[in-house]
Amino acid sequence: MIAIERISKTFETRRGASHLALGEISLDVADGEFVSILGPSGCGKSTLLYIVGGFVPPSTGVVALDGKPVTGPGPDRGPVFQEFALFPWKTVLGNVMYGLLERGTPKVEAEAKARALIGLVHLEGYEGFYPKELSGGMKQRVAIARTLAYGPSILLMDEPFGALDAHTRTGMQNELLEIWERDRKTVLFVTHSVEEAVFLSDRVVVLTRSPGRIKETIRIDLPRPRRRKELLVDNRYQRLVVEIEALMDTPAQRR
Ligand SMILES: Nc1ncnc2c1ncn2[C@@H]1O[C@H](COP(=O)(O)OP(=O)(O)OP(=O)(O)O)[C@@H](O)[C@H]1O
């Protein structure tokens, strides 16, 4: 469904030099597949997601969705990025309803749908709260509900849980898996956490140091539904984490 074909990105710097931000990447992501991207800081993970989202044009190559080349952003692709980017002047309900109203959904219908999504991310009771009254994990859940509201078939998630404490983070991973197991959206998920990638994904793609190219693709054939408690003591899970960590070429992990 997502066909990424020989994508690369060169940025022109202000001094007139050019900088290769992303090496050549080719990757096919199937309908309903959960794929995580891992790689060193600066290797081009965010750039790759922006290109698939249509926010940034590639320098070479093409991204096609069901055979149609991407030429810009669209409601079929829902971004969830690390900066929550909620409207501070809107309540939780207002934030989640926003995209629906923009698309001309009648108010009563938009509100009903938004309330259902707020329930899905376990925020019932907080409909009237403003973003500044919420914790980081709650804001991230609002951001996910807001993106789900307009019904994208593809979720583009760039370190969505990076700013959360460990406990909230595992809670959010469980919620995301619950939603994914229910709706089977296609997910491209960028993370720095090997455990998170193995826990969530069907496949993990490891990129090289900048400019990022695909170093290895690892299939995660752990059974679903996955339960964190069971996986942590599962040998296959542990072996995958160790195998992928060894691929991540960082000095701290070479020891
Ligand atoms: N708008 C831009 N203009 C110029 N260079 C850019 C721009 N955006 C990104 N870059 C460069 O492209 C490279 C890749 O950046 P990118 O943000 O995609 O990395 P990343 O893998 O997401 O890193 P991190 O893990 O730290 O988030 C970096 O060298 C960065 O400096």
Ligand SMILES: [Mg+2]
């Ligand atoms: Mg990034």
